[in-house]
Amino acid sequence: MAQRQRLIVGNWKMHKTISEARDFVAHLAGLLPKSPHVEIVLAPPFTALSAVADAIKSLPIGLSAQDVHWEDHGAFTGEVSPLMIKDLGCRYVIVGHSERRRHFGETDAMVNKKVAAVLRHGLRPILCVGETGEQRANGQTERVLSGQLTDALAGVGKEQAADVVVAYEPVWAIGSGQPATAEQARDAHRHIRARATALWGQDAGARLPVLYGGSVTPDNIGAFLALREVDGALVGGACLDPTQFVKILAVAHTNP
Ligand code: 13P
Numbered sequence: 001m002a003q004r005q006r007l008i009v010g011n012w013k014m015h016k017t018i019s020e021a022r023d024f025v026a027h028l029a030g031l032l033p034k035s036p037h038v039e040i041v042l043a044p045p046f047t048a049l050s051a052v053a054d055a056i057k058s059l060p061i062g063l064s065a066q067d068v069h070w071e072d073h074g075a076f077t078g079e080v081s082p083l084m085i086k087d088l089g090c091r092y093v094i095v096g097h098s099e100r101r102r103h104f105g106e107t108d109a110m111v112n113k114k115v116a117a118v119l120r121h122g123l124r125p126i127l128c129v130g131e132t133g134e135q136r137a138n139g140q141t142e143r144v145l146s147g148q149l150t151d152a153l154a155g156v157g158k159e160q161a162a163d164v165v166v167a168y169e170p171v172w173a174i175g176s177g178q179p180a181t182a183e184q185a186r187d188a189h190r191h192i193r194a195r196a197t198a199l200w201g202q203d204a205g206a207r208l209p210v211l212y213g214g215s216v217t218p219d220n221i222g223a224f225l226a227l228r229e230v231d232g233a234l235v236g237g238a239c240l241d242p243t244q245f246v247k248i249l250a251v252a253h254t255n256p
Contacts, residue, residue: 006225006252007165007209007232009041009064009126010239011094012048021048025055027242032059035253039232041092042239046080053089064092064126067100070113082121093118094234095125096152098171108151115152119160126165126211126234127152129192133172142191149195161204165211166192167234173214175237182223185212189229218247225255 016024021044032040043064044052053063065088069079085093095118096111111127118125129148131141149166156164168188173179180188189210197205212224213234224230232252239245 004037004231005209006038006255007041007211008038008249008252009043009092009094009167009211009232009234010245011043011064011066011097011213011234011236012045012240013066013099013236014045015240016044016048018048018051021052022055024240024242025052025059025061028061028246029059031242031246032061033246033250033253035249038249038252040249043092043094049085049088049090062092063088063090064094065090066094066097068093068095068114068118070110070117072117082117082123086121086123090123092124092126092165094167095127096148097128098130098169098174102171108148111148111152112154115164116155119156119163122163124163124165126167128167128169128213128234130169130171130173130214136170136172141188145188145191146195149192149199153199156199158200158204161196161200162207165209166196167211167213168192169213169234175215177215179215179217179220179224180212182227185224186227186229189227193229216248218244218251221248221251222255225252 041062041064043066065085068082072081072083095114100106115125129145131144135144170180192210196208209231211232211234212230216233216235217238
């Protein structure tokens, strides 16, 4: 069977100074599995993007920002624009992470503007969607995912679809040590792909990379990647230690 292309993204969240970031990449460089079918992306905080861009220059690693503003420039104190992200060498931007939605009041309408801005600059949004524990308990998971996708992707045409990545990150699974079961992930990923197919048609829907995120570890990543519906992972806590992260990459490498 042909090897499938995997995308493994390490979201550092608010962790690592510049020197810690450099140490991480130096350590990782010595351990990287050679794997043409696993695309590796690091998402350091804004402050470490430049240093990491420099450190990964000769390595098969891509760069992502964790957030972005939708305007190119202007009076938006504290914000960072897509132009600036691109200039740093980023190819990806995480958009609509539940921590941004929850702690910083990011709405679906804001997420939509960010997705549009990221695509306009030729960058790839990693659009995060996911239900809370309460929404799941109330049987609202699919409705929540549909709503988030419809709103965030409003105005994104078929011709832009190839640049979009979606990450299914159930809010209750993030940082909880309680990942989704394989069945929950499979059902949610199928639903996400069905929405994408409804939006963009069969081909674009089938090609959309859908990542799983939420308490991913070296021990459980294999079960997610074994699913036909899962194209990769968005990893938080377990990506901060290079040894752990490499174990995750190694599983992705050996998983057909
Ligand atoms: P954890 O892997 O720490 O649960 O975080 C997942 C996440 O939010 C990645 O974006």
